[in-house]
Amino acid sequence: MTQFPIHTLDTAPEGSRPYIAAAKAAFGLVPNLVGEFAESPAVIEGYLSLAAAYQKSDLTPLEREVVLIAAAVENACHYCVAAHTTVTQGQRLDQTVIAAVRNGGPIADARLEALRDFATRVVRERGWVSDADVNRLIGAGYTAANVLEVVLGVGLKTISNYVNHIAETPVDAAFQANAFTPRKAA
Secondary structure, three states, rough: OOOOOOOOOOOOOOHHHHHHHHHHHHHOOOOOOOOOOOOOOOHHHHHHHHHHHHHHHOHHHHHHHHHHHHHHHHHHHHHHHHHHHHHHHOOOOOHHHHHHHHOOOOOOOHHEEEHHHHHHHHHOOOOOOHHHHHHHHHHHOOHHHHHHHHHHHHHHHHHHHHHHHHHHHOOOOOHHHOOOOOOOOO
């Protein structure tokens, strides 16, 4: 959409340029979503800061991606599912787990399945999960801190998923091999 240009380092507002440069240094490219975030220096800074905080959670890299992809699947986000699947391949994470999350589960590992289910419920119920939902996650070996970290991951994906819906973000060529067609309309 013309209202939401995909910025480069040359076209981004001045306040967004350091974040564009950092994304390019980290990923070797400026993902289309990051280029769109750059329209607002506050949005690109906020999203990337939140993403950095999420990386510091007690969840493992695989657990973090289970949360992010489960939220993106539930939010019917074609872009984030493709992008995060590609990221997991680069991290050499278990692709049978990733495939199960992309397909809506179940995951053979009961602990990871509890995490996927909880993240999905947080999105679906807009945070109004039951005590039983929280207790199932804790019973699977997670902590109260992990419950909050799931909410952090869902919040991160809510920002990106909603921007992708509004801006109709095209999937980058680098992520095309992992294209995703949502099971339901957003």
